[in-house]
Amino acid sequence: MAVGPFPGERATGSLGHKPTTSISSVTSTCSPRPFSRPSNLSRPLFGEIIPVCDLYSIANVVVFPSSPSSLSSSPPQSPSRPYSQQHGTGTGTVSHENTPPSPFIEALQNIGLGSPSWSASAISVFTIILPTANGYVTRSDFLKLRLQDFPYKILRSYEPLRPLQKYIATSPTPGPVTSEYDLASLVDSAAGVVQWEDLPTSVSFVDLEVYRTRLTEELRDRLHNAPWLSSTPIPRKRVALIRGRPNITAGGPVYRAAKALGLDLVIVDEEGHWLQADTEENKMHREAFLGTDMTEDAGVVDRIIESIVSYPLPIHGVFTLSDNFFVAVAQVAEALGLPASPVSAFETSVDKYRSRLLQNVPGQTARVSSVEELESLLSAGSSQQAEFIPRFPVIVKPTKGWSSECVSKVNNLGDLATAVQKATSRHGSAAVIEPFFDGPEMDVNFVLLDGEILFSEIADEPPCDADSRSATVHSTFSPEALTLPSALPSDEQDIAKSTLRDILVNIGFCTGVFHVEARMVNSSFEYRKQDDVVDLVRKHSQSLPDSGAECKLIEINARPPGYRVTVPTRHTYGVDYFVAHMLAAAGDKNRLRLTTKPYAHVLGDNINDAQRGAQYWSRLVYIPAPAAGTVQWPSKLAPCEALKRQRPDLADKIVLGVDYCVPGDKVELYTDGARTYVAHLLVVSRESRKDVIRLGDEVQKAFAIDVEAPSKASSELSDGETMVDLDGDGSE
Known part of the structure; x- marks a missing residue:
């Protein structure tokens, strides 16, 4: 029996490779050494220290279910034969219960790994994670984050480090480990230990060697110079979240991230919020709850300030994930001298008319408060007529809004009033009329530090109902899916990132997390069905645009993408936007830089492509x-x-x-x-x-x-809540 390939690989041999005839032939630059028997192990083990990057070494340890004397110091005669056939192990073989105590196995059991009774019909594999330098823990769940969705199944893991504590590194010499006591010592000093799913004894030595090689390469891509430790001490800080999350599903990733960072979290929200009660469970999520009248009126900023100032412990930063509180929270931060972008930047970003003017198309953008104002604007005698000449199709949307609510694509003058009526009825705001930019839509997310892009990704949003040529004023822009990473060519991705980053910095956003929606006009790619799949593909030569691609802004959200999108990014790239958002709010620039390193995986064949960083x-x-x-x-x-x-x-x-x-x-x-x-x-x-x-x-x-249907629903069922916005504030 051979060890199976990584999920998604096509197996051409035992592990997706052609069969090999020697153990050494499957090794690579980061491969483990071929098996040899350390002279003084009291258990059938093989351990090896392997440097995987500048910041980490790993120790891979294999525990065999056989007596020590069965191991050979030279390669086996038939490397493709199963281990059990070469050494006679299998069901009925004497277990390890009668052998002397093993320091390494005892060390594993002390941290909750391994098994009290080792099986005689399986091979166990462990990896010990060893940072190469001393430092202070940036986040306590680093290993869990970096190993999520690992291609090989993890049985258990051990991650003992606490946030902010100092870690003292060991410096083991690369190569085979010659003492069980040394292995036990590595377990005791490890930053983390992983127990992988057992392998069957029917696995051949060649397949076992390939398994170890693949394991090492995958760990290298996940740990590759991603800092776990800070070289300088990290001061403990406290941040206030203005408007707690509506439920644990949306809020859990935020609260867990704060805990892993060692940030004390205070919630400011309405009396009666589910996090207010001082239950043991709520105390796990936040340090304190400050009941505050959050009515969106002229006094809300003063009320929030009063709550924060009255708290007996210092608060080092404030943040929100609720779109309608961006400006208020920026005003609170400004009044209290806390880290934040300028109030003016938030005022521009939340007003879709003002943000549209950042890339204004003269004569094609207007703002109206009612249908009557629209009619006046379009009337023959209007002095503004020469200033606004709509060229259909156009987009009509509320100047204040989110989640594509009340956004309409209008193809003719007759539907314009209908769209304006719909937009002005939402949030009591005016409507903005702007050009429709034809081209692939994308979400472009940034983590910025003083204007520098620490991390950025582009996700493709396939065409929705309103993108159809047959779309009417009642069609919606509600997304149907999002695909990561983007399929746009690297030069167009560069255009998008540079254009949107410059817009952010020019209006005052220099540090923080930003979720920007845009379209690529004159793109060389288009959505087309090919091989039964609708995706971005290169346009036919006769359809290629005459002019170069341009990135056109749709809207700016000065926050992480909502829960639905932030969590997939964490899975795909290993970067947590909620972590970055809180660190920016706390003014912790050092950790902001350290926690935004994506994976080192490369998808596809081009190692220089724009898809670097995504694990799948x-x-x-x-x-x-x-x-x-x-x-x-x-x-x-x-x-x-x-x-x-x-x-x-x-x-x-x-x-x-x-x-x-x-x-x-x-x-x-x-x-x-x-x-x-x-x-x-x-x-x-x-x-x-x-x-x-x-x-x-x-x-x-x-x-x-x-x-x-309502006519069939039982009257005894409790009234539920219409579920449209998981985050409760308009974010995706």
Whole structure:
């Protein structure tokens, strides 16, 4: 029996390689050494120290289920034969219970790894993580973050470091470990230890060597110079979150990130918020709750300031994830002298008319407060007529809004009033009329430090209903999926990043996390169906644009993307936007730089391509409500779980599934002009982008949720909440 390939690989041999005839032939520059027997081990073990980058070494340890005398100091005669055939191990073999105590095994058991009774029919593999220099812990869950969705199954892991504590590094010499006591000492001083899923004794020595090589290479890509430790002490700080999250699903990643960073979190929100009660569970999520009247009026800034000033302990930063509190929180930070971007920058970003003027098209952008004002603007006698001449199609949207709510694409003058009426009815704001920019839509996310891009990614948003040529004023811009990393050519990605970064810096945003939506006009790529998959592909030569590509801003969100998008980025790239957002708010520039290093993986064949950093292709699939009515779960299982059980062929491709509704919740097809979502799932592929899109399409088709029409719903069901915005504030 051979060890299987990494998920997504096509096996051409025992591990996706052609069969080999010698152990050394499968090694590479970062490969482990071939097996040899250390002279003084009291257990059948093999351990080796391997440097994987400047910041880390690892110790891979293999525990064999056989007596020490069965190991040979030279390569086996038949490397392709199973280990059990060469050494007679298997069911019925004497276990280790009668052998002397093993220091290494005892050290593992002391930290909760290994097994009290070692199996005689399996090979155990452990990896010890060893930073190469002393330092202070930037985040206590670093190893968990970097190893998420690892291609080989992790049975258990040990991560003993506390946030901010000092770690003293060991400097073991690379090469085989010659003492079990040395291995035990490494366990005691490790920053982390991982126990991988056991291998069968039927595995050949060649396959076992390939397994260790692959394991080492994968760890190298995940740990590659990503700092876990700071060379200088990290002062403990306290930050205030203005408006706590509406539920644990949306808030959990924020609270857990604060805890891992060693940031004390104070919540400022309305009386009666679910985090207010001083329960043991709530205390795990926040240090304190400051009940405050959050009515959005002229006095809200003063009330927030009063709550913060009255708190007996110092607060070093304030932040929010709620779009409608950006300006207020910036004003609070300014009044208290806390780190934040200028108030004027937030005032520009939240006003879609003002942000549109950053790339103004003369005569094609207008702002109106009512249909009557629109009619006046368009009337023949209007003095403004020469200033505004709409060229259809145009976009009409609220100057204040989010999640594509009440955004309309208008193809003719007759529908303009309908769109303006819809936009001005949302949030009591005016409507902005602006050009429709035709081209691939994208989300461009930044982590900036003093104007420098520490990390940036582009995700592709496939065409939605309103992008269709047959779209009407009632069609929506609600997204259906998001694909990471982008398929746009690297030069167009560079244009997008440089254009949008300059816009951010020019209006005053220099440090923080920013979620920017844009379109690439005159792109050399377009969405087209090819090989049964709709994706970005290069345009036919006759369709290539005459002029160069341009990036056109849609809107600026001075925050991380919402929960639905931030968590997939953490899975795909290993970068946590919530962590970066809080560190920016606390003014912790050192850790902001240290915590934004993506993986070192490369997708595809070009090592210089723009896809560096993603461990796989991922597709975030949005599930819209199939009908209006009351949610039911006939199988008694949540729909995401039911899908995985009914389609085991898809289950291992779904790394994240979140249901928004429970039985009894009432949903509508649309909420404020946007589709109502009932779930989202993150689907991944290590094979290709085409494969992940195909998988996403399969998941979307297979997902099932029952919604009973209002006339059929039982009157005994409790009134539920319409589920459209998981974050409760408009963020995705």
